[in-house]
Amino acid sequence: MKNLVIVIVIVFGLFSVGFVSAEPRTVVTTISKMRPYSSGAYFVTLASNQLTTGTCTTVYQVKADAAGAKSVIASLLTAYALGESIQIEIPTATGCEGFGTPIQSVFMAG
16 A cells, blocks of 8 residues: 555656746747846846746846846856847746846756
């Protein structure tokens, strides 16, 4: 009986892996424009406003005071310069905030 329970838990875990989603993110898209401000704010415009869970905006923001801001900006600049596709992940806690929705992370999709 104990072995049956273990098998059921493992099988359920395997089937539920594909349905679990972390943070909302954009569909795979390209960067159409980048705009740094002297204040340290950094905006990126994507070619699509589609999220994997609906729609949001095409303009996202890297918060200059965020701990990993430099690495996120470096990833965005690299993708933009190479014309590579990306996905932007946004925080679940805030979700889509419209224009300037903060970026949590960048997936290099190329």
